[in-house]
Amino acid sequence: MNNSEAQAGAQSAVLQLSQVGKSYNHGLPTQVDVLNGIDLTVKPGEIVALVAPSGAGKSTLLHTAGLLDTPDRGTVRIAGQDLTGKSERRRTAVRRQDVGFVYQFHHLLAEFTALENIVLPQLANGISQAKAEARAQDLLARVGLKDRAGHRPAAMSGGEQQRVAFCRALANGPRLLLADEPTGNLDPGTADQVFAALMELVAATGMAALIATHNLELAQRMDRVVRLEGGQLHAGM
Ligand SMILES: Nc1ncnc2c1ncn2[C@@H]1O[C@H](COP(=O)(O)OP(=O)(O)OP(=O)(O)O)[C@@H](O)[C@H]1O
Numbered sequence: 001m002n003n004s005e006a007q008a009g010a011q012s013a014v015l016q017l018s019q020v021g022k023s024y025n026h027g028l029p030t031q032v033d034v035l036n037g038i039d040l041t042v043k044p045g046e047i048v049a050l051v052a053p054s055g056a057g058k059s060t061l062l063h064t065a066g067l068l069d070t071p072d073r074g075t076v077r078i079a080g081q082d083l084t085g086k087s088e089r090r091r092t093a094v095r096r097q098d099v100g101f102v103y104q105f106h107h108l109l110a111e112f113t114a115l116e117n118i119v120l121p122q123l124a125n126g127i128s129q130a131k132a133e134a135r136a137q138d139l140l141a142r143v144g145l146k147d148r149a150g151h152r153p154a155a156m157s158g159g160e161q162q163r164v165a166f167c168r169a170l171a172n173g174p175r176l177l178l179a180d181e182p183t184g185n186l187d188p189g190t191a192d193q194v195f196a197a198l199m200e201l202v203a204a205t206g207m208a209a210l211i212a213t214h215n216l217e218l219a220q221r222m223d224r225v226v227r228l229e230g231g232q233l234h235a236g237m
Pocket residue numbers: 024025026034052053054055056057058059060061
């Protein structure tokens with residue numbers, strides 16, 4: 001790749017981490033470099049699997065990429081904007097607009113229906129009730145949950161709840177989806193269904209996705225696998 005190709009690639013990237021570093025010193029003389037020179041580019045429509053041994057820094061990496069945490073070194077760019085050292089207000093605005101998160105446990109609001117859980121973040125973002133409901137219905141239909149719109153989380157299976165959590169993460173049309181073990185709590189068959197729904201959503205929206213998983217079989221089905229170990233990213237498992 002020549003310089004202008006590298007620049008063009010960087011410009012079209014949704015997420016670009018350059019030489020990102022993060023250290024903790026635990027109050028001890030020895031410092032732990034959890035992230036040490038991380039370079040990662042994720043483009044629109046690309047799903048990248050992040051695999052890592054427990055404690056390797058997977059959550060730290062996802063939180064840094066999603067602007068929930070700040071790196072000690074290096075730069076984090078989302079949709080071409082360098083957000084390193086920018087105000088918390090600006091970072092929060094970009095996070096709300098451009099980043100969707102999904103966790104191992106769905107964290108849906110128990111007293112609200114599936115539809116309402118997907119509508120609420122849109123209302124908070126200034127979208128009208130009618131538009132928000134239409135989008136929520138559309139997202140639910142895409143993940144095969146059209147007839148569960150009126151169900152509360154307690155009346156849905158684990159896999160259904162997690163599919164609703166994906167819809168909620170996508171409610172405001174983020175460019176980047178970050179997921180931390182989104183199928184970690186599900187049996188293999190359900191994990192498969194949830195993953196298929198995720199693939200469908202990424203294909204339909206052209207989002208970029210970085211998905212941390214311990215499930216190597218699912219990881220292999222993504223576009224690319226990166227492994228975090230010793231503070232660095234390596235290609236493949
Ligand atoms: N706020 C903090 N202060 C000090 N050390 C921290 C802090 N957050 C994380 N660590 C340490 O950094 C390392 C990476 O933590 P992180 O939560 O990112 O790991 P992980 O790969 O997500 O782990 P798991 O897969 O077990 O959830 C761990 O050794 C952890 O103890």
